[in-house]
Amino acid sequence: MKQIERYIFGRIASLTLLSLSAITILALTTQILIRVDVLTTSNSALLTFFKLSLTLVPEVVLAVAPFALLVGIGRILTTMNEDSELVVIEASGASNIFIAKPIILFSVLLGIGLLLVANFAGPKANRNLYSILSGSNTDIISLAISSGKFRKIENGLYIQVAESLPGGGMGGIFLSDRRDPSAELIYYAKVGTLKKTDNANLLVMNDGEIHRSAAGAEQVSVVNFKSYVLDMASFIPSTEKGDPLPKELYLPELLEPDTTNSNYESHRLFYNYEIHFRLSSWLYTIAFGAIMAAFLANAQSNRAQHFQRIASAVITCVIVRVIAGIILENSKTSVFAGALNYIFPIFVTLLFMLQIYAGYSLKLPKSAQNLIDRLQERITTIFERRTKPTSQTKNNGAV
Structure with missing residues (x-):
């Protein structure tokens, strides 16, 4: 050249x-x-x-x-x-x-x-x-959470955190899960934390309620709890949990x-x-x-x-x-x-x-x-x- x-x-x-x-x-x-x-x-x-x-x-x-x-x-x-x-x-x-x-x-x-x-x-x-x-489920949820705002994790799954507490805690957790067409689950907890174990990443919620209702039903069942644990793996979008896409x-x-x-x-x-x-x-x-x-x-x-x-x-x-x-x-x-x-x-x-x-x-x-x-x-x-x-x-x- x-x-x-x-x-x-x-x-x-x-x-x-x-x-x-x-x-x-x-x-x-x-x-x-x-x-x-x-x-x-x-x-x-x-x-x-x-x-x-x-x-x-x-x-x-x-x-x-x-x-x-x-x-x-x-x-x-x-x-x-x-x-x-x-x-x-x-x-x-x-x-x-x-x-x-x-x-x-x-x-x-x-x-x-x-x-x-x-x-x-x-x-x-x-x-x-x-x-x-x-x-890194814990970090993904941290990215999805914005204080005081509803954030969409995937279709039918939304989360809101009212405030961030000292020590990494969260106050006023609200989570709506409508991914299953036959039922709707709503979680509410006054406080909660994200914890990582050897086998899983967990959302630990304290002092709250679970509202469950069937599709089209007017009745809602309410369960009070002092402590409730959710596996963060359930928050990964379902389209990315199966076999590889093309x-x-x-x-x-x-x-x-x-x-x-x-x-x-x-x-x-x-x-x-x-x-x-x-x-x-x-x-x-x-x-x-x-x-x-x-x-x-x-x-x-x-x-x-x-x-x-x-x-x-x-x-x-x-x-x-x-x-x-x-x-x-x-x-x-x-x-x-x-x-x-x-x-x-x-x-x-x-x-x-x-x-x-x-x-x-x-x-x-x-x-x-x-x-x-x-x-x-x-x-x-x-x-x-x-x-x-x-x-x-x-x-x-x-x-």
Whole structure:
């Protein structure tokens, strides 16, 4: 790889990875801020929540990496065009292939990274999710409890704690359990504590009542107690207590599924979906790189035309992504759609790489360019109307 190619490769790689990291951290920070009032009360709860947040990283990376690539390629090529670097490269006799080569190479490497994430890091993270839940029930309940507020643990299961007491105790515990359609259980206790033993994590409630009523019945049976113990394992969502779901299985386990798995029949269609998603999603990263290179590898002296090409590239990528989602959804039941998961991104990649080799500069149709120009003019007019009164007010004030 020549020096200028290494230069383009390095700049695109650094900006893409920086964008990917920023979006991932932003997603995790959002989750942390939602629970900040709870996390500040317990060091162990904070550690557990960070572990849970890390299990979300593979899914976030798979979702945003292709669009982080768009940001990296679009921004770097725009900067190079504004600094006349693309003009100098073209003046030296280099073709579009010279600029497209490092872009395609990085897209391939990023795609391979996503392939590894989808098939190794993703299933491992999803499996670790349950092990964290089952091994740290006390901390999970601490995360679910927010003083004075009802919190939903799962469908039909809600908990409220009126206040936190010194020494880790809780006052005014209210728990409603409607997971069983045939009965409703309501627990109330004046005080309670979370205790961990060798075999289980327990919620010990003191001085309270249990209200039990059958579905549709008006009568309610009330049981008073001085002390009552609940196993925290019963608070783990039922969808995560059984056999592994398709997203928790490694690729060989998806290709040769265990028919004795309790989730096999209810999620059988998702086995095909998961297989095609893991094996085809990385191909779209390469397709996105080819699309961006085909639209932006040429130098443009007119900024408006360069903006139009960026818009064209992004719109094309979004359309490709939407079509990919439709194909993937249909691959649950259609063998033909399953094959299209691989044929379509390869076809798109080859189509735009042929455009690059042919030296043809892609751009929007004239009608679309005129529409973008009118939108730009409209936005500029609206902005000027809103800023003009402010400027006049400042001038009048100065007088």
